Amino acid sequence: MAERSDTEEVKLLGMWASPFSRRIEVALTLKGVPYEFSEQDITNKSSLLLQLNPVYKMIPVLVHNGKPISESLVILEYIDDTWRNNPILPQDPCERATARFLAKLIDQQICVAAMKVVGKVGEERDAAVEATRDLLMFLEKELVGKDFFGGRSLGFVDIVATLVAFWLMRTEDLLGVKVVPVELFPEIHRWVKNLLGNDVIKKCIPPKDEHLAYIRARMDKLNLKSA
Template identity: 55%
Template sequence: MAEEVKLYGTWVSPFSRRIELALKLKGVPFEYMEEDLSNKSPELLKYNPVHKKIPVLVHNGKPIAESLVILEYIDETWKNNPILPQDPYQRAMVRFWAKFIDEKILATGWKANFGEGKEREVAIEEFAEQMKFLENELNGKDFFEGETIGFLDIVANLIAFWFPVRQDALGIEAFTQEKFPVLFKWIANITKIDLVNECRPPREKHLAFVKARIEGLQSAPK
């Protein structure tokens, strides 16, 4: 029986793009369903009634939500080209840093970009400190897990491609090669991988989208 794999996502979301990349690295055929988040499909609401968000992976009719959970499911279901380390301690460390990116760095980066006054100053300092922690984890390696792309590289893709676009749209320089040379060397390494480049938004389209969103936020009533 042929497996049915569907991915519900949006073209600009780093979270659905990371699932797309994992599936492609594994060579898993899938059907991609583009969602309009301002008019969510009945299927999305049915498959993810708790959060009503993308991404959702539907495997043979069974839905899995939340990108980090989906990534682990993919690795456990399709054993070829493993993306998580085999060693239990290393797996735990990868999970730790993945949560650090999604729960700490993303939130701090948002405040550094869109906060005001003292809150923004504090957030910029915290952002630099958090990114240095990440650099220390990466230092001396081509990829986070060694010589090949893995789970944490997939998660950190948003730092490589989404952060610079947001920064360009805002006209700020918080994330630069001078400040974070190790991360920028890593970005150069993953940009050499064709599948990685396939699974990120077209830059000009992405930049236009972010600029429009920023204008909407800035013009919204305070």
């Protein structure tokens, strides 16, 4: 269980299909922190969301004893600093720095490159796929000889990289292109199997069929806008 009092108020403003929201659920569940989940409509933002995150106006937002914390990577570090059991960041300063670097690589580069795959066709899509694969190769090399990015247990980078495992890789069938083929990324595929064997991950990832239906609808909407 979490080390701090169960009487604390913890609320998460999120959205069920968001990888950024789901990673906060993973961290809170791993720590054993009870929380209230407030589902948000990202197309019609609530006054509460706008009040709690007036700068970015985005989910997720963690509210701890009335104080809001925004941005998923910041929230993850806050959770780790606040509830010290089951640490998700490495204790070694160099390993912590590496974990932060990889997390930013995932959010600021891999996610951006992968989104271009969705929005492109023909040669432009091929170029976007190659750019995404080049970035994913950094993760592939990092996983050699490890069950998880941090070693033998679920950690910070694994939680962030669920974006790759359960969003990017699920989207492949809808796109009709394998962005992360097993022959190029055997370590990533092995890691995904390890994730699927983790009880916390299984509890916190979106149901596959419902999730794919949501992604398909989003992609159809994007295609209509670009037509």
